[in-house]
Amino acid sequence: MITFYVYNTEDDDDDFLPNSAITIDEFLESTPLWKPRLDKMILVFSGIPLTVNEDFNNFGILSHILPQLEELKLRLSNGEFGLLRTCIQGEALFFIFEPKEEITLFSSLGVFPSPFNNYYPLLDSPNYFKDVNQQDDLYNFVRSNNTGNWKDSLIGNNPKIQKIEYETSKLIESIDEQIKLANQLISLMK
DSSP, X not given: OEEEEEOOTTOOOOSSSOTTOEEHHHHHHSOOSSOOOTTSBEEEETTSOHHHHHTTOSOBOHHHHHHHHHHHHHHHHTTOOEEEEXXXXXXXXXXXXXXXXXXXXXXXXXXXXXXXXXXXXXXXOSSOOTTOOHHHHHHHHHHHHOSTTGGXXXXXXXXXXXXXXXXXXXXXXXXXXXXXHHHHHHHHHO
């Protein structure tokens, strides 16, 4: 459902996915001669075309993505909606996962207004802001605005990523698998 890819950043291929792109699992099984950049991770979601996945990739810094996935897994396991944001320099894009019984709906939100666009949906955020609980503020912001067509007013909202259905238990398994593989990759690269 979600899959990390690494690639040779010297690959001049303009296609998405680059010719050198491989999953973390493939990288760990047969390590190529090149080293992946852990600040330029690709995160691909099933259920949407690669051309749409390309719109928000590279997803960014692995060490900033991983804690979000861990929080997302926990929230989905508890039947709560979860947020995920890109981890790049510049304007971040936000996504929402909304569990509805055995199905989770995955949607693009887009760029949040300031200051929320600088926040992470985490208690321990990589972006430090004194005396701000970024996680609470983000979830409260989404909770109070996630009605009607509010997403349509956000810059960067992708209408092709709306209410993509994932079986919740399989999505949680997929997230868990990618977390484990990513942690192995980080250990290998130290």
